[in-house]
Amino acid sequence: MVEIRDVPQSEVERMVDLAGMVFHVRIDDYERDSWKLRRSERIGAYDGDDLAGQLAVLPMRLAVPGAFLDCSAVSFVGVLPTHRRKGILTALMDRMLADAVAAGRPVAALWASEGAIYGRYGFGLATRAIGLEADTSRPLGLRTAADERPLRLVDVASAPGVLDPIHIRALSARPGGLVRDPEWWTRSILRPVDVEAAGFTDPRVVVHPAGYAVYRSSGNQTIRLVDLVAETPQVEAALWRYLASIDLTSRVHAPSRPVDDLLPHMATDPDQVTVKENYGALWLRLIDVPAALHARTWATEDTFVLEIEDTRIPANSGRWRLTTGATPACDPTTDPPDLALAAADLAATYLGGATPATLTRIGAITEHTPGAAARLTAAMAVPLAPYINDEF
Numbered sequence: 001m002v003e004i005r006d007v008p009q010s011e012v013e014r015m016v017d018l019a020g021m022v023f024h025v026r027i028d029d030y031e032r033d034s035w036k037l038r039r040s041e042r043i044g045a046y047d048g049d050d051l052a053g054q055l056a057v058l059p060m061r062l063a064v065p066g067a068f069l070d071c072s073a074v075s076f077v078g079v080l081p082t083h084r085r086k087g088i089l090t091a092l093m094d095r096m097l098a099d100a101v102a103a104g105r106p107v108a109a110l111w112a113s114e115g116a117i118y119g120r121y122g123f124g125l126a127t128r129a130i131g132l133e134a135d136t137s138r139p140l141g142l143r144t145a146a147d148e149r150p151l152r153l154v155d156v157a158s159a160p161g162v163l164d165p166i167h168i169r170a171l172s173a174r175p176g177g178l179v180r181d182p183e184w185w186t187r188s189i190l191r192p193v194d195v196e197a198a199g200f201t202d203p204r205v206v207v208h209p210a211g212y213a214v215y216r217s218s219g220n221q222t223i224r225l226v227d228l229v230a231e232t233p234q235v236e237a238a239l240w241r242y243l244a245s246i247d248l249t250s251r252v253h254a255p256s257r258p259v260d261d262l263l264p265h266m267a268t269d270p271d272q273v274t275v276k277e278n279y280g281a282l283w284l285r286l287i288d289v290p291a292a293l294h295a296r297t298w299a300t301e302d303t304f305v306l307e308i309e310d311t312r313i314p315a316n317s318g319r320w321r322l323t324t325g326a327t328p329a330c331d332p333t334t335d336p337p338d339l340a341l342a343a344a345d346l347a348a349t350y351l352g353g354a355t356p357a358t359l360t361r362i363g364a365i366t367e368h369t370p371g372a373a374a375r376l377t378a379a380m381a382v383p384l385a386p387y388i389n390d391e392f
């Protein structure tokens with residue numbers, strides 16, 4: 001009989017070991033320090049005294065259109081191979097959802113190891129990202145005039161204080177990212193060790209008055225972009241011009257950029273910039289549907305009746321009258337619905353990534369009032385595609 005209960009601080013190392021087992025990785029000393037687990041709410045599935053499954057929740061703030069919301073950032077999910085497919089993940093998820101409701105967090109989010117797992121728990125794929133490669137063996141011409149204010153290199157120790165105000169402004173302009181505190185900056189974005197960047201230097205940080213880039217370099221002529229924020233296209237051009245012209249390098253690899261990244265359009269020779277990959281990033285779960293719909297900003301004034309099905313948080317199920325625009329409202333109603341949709345599909349559209357129009361075309365959303373999906377798509381539209389560069 002498996003029991004779901006909190007994992008005390010004294011057992012964090014057991015969670016690290018379980019993560020090593022299920023993710024097939026050797027845990028080095030740096031990872032064993034497990035800073036994320038220390039700051040998490042930790043849920044364990046115990047078979048007697050043995051830890052058979054686990055889930056960690058990082059309390060974070062997520063940027064959504066026009067607002068920041070408390071978010072249960074779910075991580076370290078794993079069940080021992082001896083205990084798989086007996087419902088342990090489902091029990092851990094139900095406990096996590098109940099905790100998030102009790103804590104009053106309107107949303108939860110995660111990065112999925114496999115896309116097939118989390119829809120059943122009400123998560124929808126809310127952001128995607130692309131990986132880019134720029135050939136910089138010859139000068140990278142840009143169609144956008146660079147903002148000529150000077151760039152400066154800053155050391156990693158002082159970087160969080162310099163980068164954070166720029167990053168917060170970027171989150172207000174583009175939804176999907178997490179608010180970072182100094183530990184998050186230091187241990188995540190600016191961490192010295194990165195198993196995915198073996199052979200690369202420690203992070204280098206270049207700052208513009210209205211943007212920055214964090215990157216690593218290597219002896220094999222490659223720059224690996226870690227994080228880039230620019231408040232205008234002209235600042236973006238200045239940062240790319242810098243990255244593309246560093247001596248003794250011939251390639252910039254940017255494994256995570258927004259799907260509407262400007263560089264492929266900015267390059268005078270589009271063949272010099274290649275989109276290498278396009279992948280699912282953040283899975284979002286609306287814990288409190290009316291609170292979440294009330295909190296975000298909307299692009300048009302309109303009214304909809306949404307019939308929502310939520311099998312795991314029944315309080316979200318039913319018909320809601322959603323008023324979008326300057327004074328949003330979301331209240332229960334018995335009026336006939338314009339659109340019927342599952343909580344997971346509403347979550348997929350919430351940040352402005354997937355659109356109700358597309359989900360209606362594929363048959364995931366049912367349109368009872370002709371044109372309602374197009375109208376809701378217009379109301380949900382955001383100027384910049386949602387994007388997150390924080391894996392957790």
Ligand SMILES: CC(=O)SCCNC(=O)CCNC(=O)[C@H](O)C(C)(C)COP(=O)(O)OP(=O)(O)OC[C@H]1O[C@@H](n2cnc3c(N)ncnc32)[C@H](O)[C@@H]1OP(=O)(O)O
Nearest residue numbers: 022075076077078079084085086087088089090110113116
């Ligand atoms: C946010 C993150 O941390 S992502 C990381 C997730 N962890 C991993 O991928 C590590 C390796 N895998 C594991 O540890 C486990 O197999 C888990 C956590 C994915 C699943 O745990 P289990 O306890 O076996 O899941 P559980 O028995 O509760 O299954 C629930 C449902 O999900 C389905 N499911 C579970 N794993 C998968 C999968 N990998 N692919 C597709 N469906 C899956 C089950 O079939 C079941 O479906 P049903 O409700 O229709 O019967």
